[in-house]
Amino acid sequence: MRRSLAPGEKGELELAYFLCYAPRGATLAELVAVAGARWAVEECFQAAKNETGLDHYQVRLYHAWYRHITLSMLVHAFLAVTAAACRPPPSGRQEPGGPAAGGPATEGARTPTHTVTPCGHAVPATSSSTTAPAR
Secondary structure (H helix, E strand, O other): OEEOOOOOOOOOOOEEOOOOOOOOOOOHHHHHHHHHHHHHHHHHHHHHHHHHOOOOOOOOOHHHHHHHHHHHHHHHHHHHHHHHHHOOOOOOOOOOOOHHHOOOOOOOOOOOOEEEOOOOOEEEOOHHHHOOOOO
């Protein structure tokens, strides 16, 4: 149960609660985690409605509706992964291989220390991505 500390629009304190049907062994922490996860799911669907037209279907058959919803959610997942890959690293973190780490800081280093993503951000190169597969 959640109580507001300030009166709402009607001048009353607001109460919010969840009615939960859970197994007998469920702890309060588990119930709170599930209730908190609901917010993230609602945010995901709201973003999908805004960005990929999840709610813009005008179909009459179940198969057409199913295709539209599936494609919208697939596009939303692609956009989320692409956005996560394009985020710059946190400003407080030092790039690996830079001058502070004692690594090569010049353009002519023998082994690549970073790979550039499609968004233009440098990510540390792994040994598997810098060597060609043996044939």
